[in-house]
Amino acid sequence: MSTTTLVTADQLLRMPDDGHRHELVAGVLRKMVPAGWKHGAVAGGLHGRLEQHVREHGLGQVFAAETGFLLTRDPDTVRAPDIAFIQKVRFEAAKSADAFWPGSPDLAVEVISPGDTISDVDDKVRMWLDAGTSVVWVVNPKWRNVTVYRSPTDIRTLTENEQLDGGDVVPGFSCRVGEIFAGT
DSSP states (O other): OOOOOOOOOOHHHHHHOOOOEEETTEEEEEOOOOOHHHHHHHHHHHHHHHHHHHHHHHEEEEOOOTEEEEEEEEEEEEEEEEEEEEEHHHHHHHHOOOOOSSSSEEOOOOOOOOTTTHHHHHHHHHHHHHHHEEEEEEEEEETEEEEEESSOOOOEOOOOSEEEEEETSSSOOOEEHHHHTTTT
């Protein structure tokens, strides 16, 4: 009979850099496989668009993929979406610390990698929503679409010629879905 030693968020934060990204799911350490160039190009392009809009309008803070969000304690869960956004009011109220963000982002963006399973993506979406994330965008480079989740039942898939918008979470943000995949 094997037993798994659970890891805490504090232990994860203090781990030496081994060249890999890690997430923590219910205390179990998960090594993140590096993504391919298409994944990086799509995530980077969308991050740039979102960052520019948020900065120009003073809406809050956009985070890159390395940012961990502490979603649950005992056992601890720390996830890192490809892109995250926290609204200004929440960001300014946070205490400065060299730790994982305490809670969920307002927007989590997951870009599907070739190795992701449908089950893995569904689990991430459910985890973000259960933790309080207002909206999750799942970007699918293979199908060139974006699925927007506001709840387990409020789901909309947008195709290349449709507009992705930030709604009430990232007011005024909008881009044609096909623009996200430019150059890939």
